[in-house]
Amino acid sequence: MLLSGSTTQLEQKVEAVKSVAETKVQLLQGDSSQAKSELARLSKELHSVALARDQWQRDCEKWKAQADMYQEKTGKSLEEMQNMETRRMALEGMCSDQDEIMERLRRETAIAVEQKRLAEELASRRGDENVELKRKVESLEALVVEKETQMKEGEEIRKRLHNTIMELKGNIRVFCRVRPVGDGECGTAPKTATPLVEYPSQGDQKDRAIKVLAPSGSSGMSSEFQPFEFTFDRVFPAQSTQEDVFDEISQLVQSALDGYKVCIFAYGQTGSGKTYTMLGNNENNGVIPRVMQQVFQTSNELREQGWNFRMRASILEVYNEEYKDLLGKHLAANEKHKVHHDAHGNTTVSGLTTVDVSKPENAAELLRRAMEKRAVGATKMNDNSSRSHMVFTLKLDGSNEGTQQHVQGVLNLIDLAGSERVKASGSQGDRLKEAQNINKSLSALGDVIMALGTKNEHVPYRNSKLTWLLQNSLSGASKVLMFVNISPAQESANESLCSLRFAAKVNACEIGVARRTVKTDPKDSQPTRSPRSR
Numbered sequence: 001m002l003l004s005g006s007t008t009q010l011e012q013k014v015e016a017v018k019s020v021a022e023t024k025v026q027l028l029q030g031d032s033s034q035a036k037s038e039l040a041r042l043s044k045e046l047h048s049v050a051l052a053r054d055q056w057q058r059d060c061e062k063w064k065a066q067a068d069m070y071q072e073k074t075g076k077s078l079e080e081m082q083n084m085e086t087r088r089m090a091l092e093g094m095c096s097d098q099d100e101i102m103e104r105l106r107r108e109t110a111i112a113v114e115q116k117r118l119a120e121e122l123a124s125r126r127g128d129e130n131v132e133l134k135r136k137v138e139s140l141e142a143l144v145v146e147k148e149t150q151m152k153e154g155e156e157i158r159k160r161l162h163n164t165i166m167e168l169k170g171n172i173r174v175f176c177r178v179r180p181v182g183d184g185e186c187g188t189a190p191k192t193a194t195p196l197v198e199y200p201s202q203g204d205q206k207d208r209a210i211k212v213l214a215p216s217g218s219s220g221m222s223s224e225f226q227p228f229e230f231t232f233d234r235v236f237p238a239q240s241t242q243e244d245v246f247d248e249i250s251q252l253v254q255s256a257l258d259g260y261k262v263c264i265f266a267y268g269q270t271g272s273g274k275t276y277t278m279l280g281n282n283e284n285n286g287v288i289p290r291v292m293q294q295v296f297q298t299s300n301e302l303r304e305q306g307w308n309f310r311m312r313a314s315i316l317e318v319y320n321e322e323y324k325d326l327l328g329k330h331l332a333a334n335e336k337h338k339v340h341h342d343a344h345g346n347t348t349v350s351g352l353t354t355v356d357v358s359k360p361e362n363a364a365e366l367l368r369r370a371m372e373k374r375a376v377g378a379t380k381m382n383d384n385s386s387r388s389h390m391v392f393t394l395k396l397d398g399s400n401e402g403t404q405q406h407v408q409g410v411l412n413l414i415d416l417a418g419s420e421r422v423k424a425s426g427s428q429g430d431r432l433k434e435a436q437n438i439n440k441s442l443s444a445l446g447d448v449i450m451a452l453g454t455k456n457e458h459v460p461y462r463n464s465k466l467t468w469l470l471q472n473s474l475s476g477a478s479k480v481l482m483f484v485n486i487s488p489a490q491e492s493a494n495e496s497l498c499s500l501r502f503a504a505k506v507n508a509c510e511i512g513v514a515r516r517t518v519k520t521d522p523k524d525s526q527p528t529r530s531p532r533s534r
């Protein structure tokens with residue numbers, strides 16, 4: 001468009017010059033020479049103008065060609081260019097919105113950065129406070145540990161003092177152990193969720209008191225349950241381990257090595273855990289295997305101090321008022337084991353197999369053999385009930401060549417047969433006879449203990465084979481410990497109450513102060529000292 005405009009202008013200009021020239025030719029016709037030269041000049045001028053116009057035309061074509069080439073190369077028409085311009089402007093609008101968003105985000109980021117800085121500052125201040133709190137907690141923890149240690153030490157001292165008082169008074173010590181609730185048993189009072197057995201634990205009663213809910217009334221048949229509370233030297237709740245129990249009696253084992261007669265027996269209703277306590281099972285050794293282990297260990301340690309111990313074990317049962325050797329052959333029908341007590345308080349049983357035990361493995365084997373031979377049967381409360389009293393006797397003869405001292409200790413470890421109410425058990429035949437004999441001998445045991453406790457001149461040892469056998473171990477010269485085993489089952493509540501009442505009476509008995517059996521060679525003038533005090 002631009003080029004065509006310029007061309008038109010040039011043509012108009014040519015026309016104008018041409019008309020002026022013609023006018024001038026006419027005016028100057030008179031003066032031909034002047035006119036000729038003027039014409040020549042004008043022709044020349046016309047010629048140069050024509051040349052200039054041609055040049056313009058060529059330039060125009062050239063520019064047009066270049067414009068065509070540009071359109072061809074970009075492929076974009078003007079319209080498209082305008083569209084693009086519109087889009088550019090729209091994009092610029094969006095861009096400016098975006099700038100605003102960016103600005104807002106920048107401001108928010110700055111706020112967040114500031115908040116982060118404040119939070120870090122706070123955290124660092126809190127960190128200091130935390131360090132201080134941690135230090136306080138640590139010092140409080142240390143204080144708690146110290147107080148707990150002091151409490152434990154205090155408890156140990158209390159126990160030792162209690163034991164010493166009991167020894168001085170000559171009491172039979174009683175430990176109560178409750179077994180866990182068995183499968184299918186109920187450990188709560190009827191119609192309530194109150195546990196049948198509880199362990200009050202305030203002050204001096206800690207680990208010593210037990211409360212049982214049992215049928216009220218003397219018949220024991222009432223459906224009303226009421227609480228009865230007892231205190232013993234130690235109460236082991238159901239969750240106590242065999243180790244917990246043994247820890248408490250290990251001092252007595254030491255006493256046997258010092259030359260005392262020690263008698264530990266487990267008393268309780270059938271199925272209450274006597275055999276578990278005294279013998280244990282394959283996974284959890286009970287008192288007897290642990291006693292053997294400790295005796296071997298301590299006697300080995302005493303060897304360094306010149307002591308040599310000879311250990312002899314025997315195991316018998318009292319079944320239907322007869323002694324039976326659990327390590328040897330049964331006697332012929334016309335033969336019977338006889339118990340003899342000498343003037344020095346030693347007891348021997350005729351025809352009884354006595355085995356030298358020098359290693360714990362030997363003792364374990366003996367126990368296994370004995371348990372295979374022991375009389376067992378099924379009762380209402382226990383499928384594998386011991387129907388006899390089992391007496392494990394370990395005689396310890398210690399001598400010290402250096403000091404010329406001899407000590408003689410005896411350990412009688414007894415798993416009594418379970419007490420059972422004959423009427424309630426519905427036993428008949430052999431089971432009835434067994435139950436009657438068991439109850440008779442248990443009641444004889446109670447009578448002996450009561451007679452010893454009341455300092456009766458006559459102690460009825462002869463009333464049962466069990467008391468006759470144990471007379472030297474039950475008298476005041478011995479240290480006696482009784483376990484009363486309790487079942488926490490609802491159906492056993494009445495039996496549990498009977499056992500606890502019996503145990504409380506036994507616990508109150510003062511049978512006399514235990515004496516050591518120790519001899520010193522006359523040549524030796526040193527005062528007698530026990531193996532452990534050396």
Ligand SMILES: Nc1ncnc2c1ncn2[C@@H]1O[C@H](COP(=O)(O)OP(=O)(O)OP(=O)(O)O)[C@@H](O)[C@H]1O
Pocket residue numbers: 178179180238268269270271272273274275276277281379382384385386387416417418419485
């Ligand atoms: N403290 C305990 N922890 C775990 N199980 C126990 C415990 N006491 C007893 N039992 C289990 O209860 C059952 C009866 O125990 P145990 O045979 O020792 O009773 P018992 O009083 O010796 O009975 P019996 O007089 O009829 O021989 C056994 O299966 C035993 O393993």
